[in-house]
Amino acid sequence: MPDVFTPAKRSAVMSLIRSTGNAATELRLMALLRAQKITGWRRHLSLPLPPPKAKARVGEKKPRKPRVRPDFVFRQQRLAVFVDGCFWHGCPRHATRPRQNRQFWDDKITRNRQRDRHVTRALRQTGWTVLRLWECALTFKQQARTMGRLRRALGSVERGLQSAAPRSKRRSALLPAAPTHRESA
Numbered sequence: 650m651p652d653v654f655t656p657a658k659r660s661a662v663m664s665l666i667r668s669t670g671n672a673a674t675e676l677r678l679m680a681l682l683r684a685q686k687i688t689g690w691r692r693h694l695s696l697p698l699p700p701p702k703a704k705a706r707v708g709e710k711k712p713r714k715p716r717v718r719p720d721f722v723f724r725q726q727r728l729a730v731f732v733d734g735c736f737w738h739g740c741p742r743h744a745t746r747p748r749q750n751r752q753f754w755d756d757k758i759t760r761n762r763q764r765d766r767h768v769t770r771a772l773r774q775t776g777w778t779v780l781r782l783w784e785c786a787l788t789f790k791q792q793a794r795t796m797g798r799l800r801r802a803l804g805s806v807e808r809g810l811q812s813a814a815p816r817s818k819r820r821s822a823l824l825p826a827a828p829t830h831r832e833s834a
């Protein structure tokens with residue numbers, strides 16, 4: 650079936666879907682955090698990222714310092730949590746792509762994934778622990794496992810702070826960030 654929208658219009662429509670879609674997922678996680686009495690988080694706190702490597706040339710305006718607003722930030726534990734929509738971030742299980750404008754969507758989702766990786770890496774460089782949760786990890790069936798992952802992340806960060814463990818160790822405690830779907834298949 651041909652798309653009823655022009656690519657530009659489709660893009661605008663989908664960007665609206667994106668914001669509401671992600672908001673719904675964030676609300677779900679928020680409800681879970683409240684239900685489990687997990688506190689100490691804030692939503693969309695703006696965090697600085699390391700400046701880009703390329704130096705500004707003489708006479709050029711200094712580039713603005715990059716920042717990111719993770720979906721949830723546990724500031725004390727320096728844990729940033731992102732809830733990634735299955736469509737927009739290309740979840741391996743739910744990576745359906747509209748048939749129309751295939752190349753456009755492939756490129757767009759590839760760019761999103763690249764940005765995700767970049768942001769994760771940049772935050773870790775500045776001492777943050779990063780937890781990325783798929784939208785589908787918040788379904789009723791997956792909730793318990795996902796909240797376990799979150800608690801372990803919070804716990805290992807706290808232990809790491811107390812024992813002053815090297816950050817690489819703390820990070821490896823969080824890995825593998827295996828997609829939770831695999832076992833449920």
Ligand SMILES: [Zn+2]
Pocket residue numbers: 735740741742743783784785786
């Ligand atoms: Zn998914």
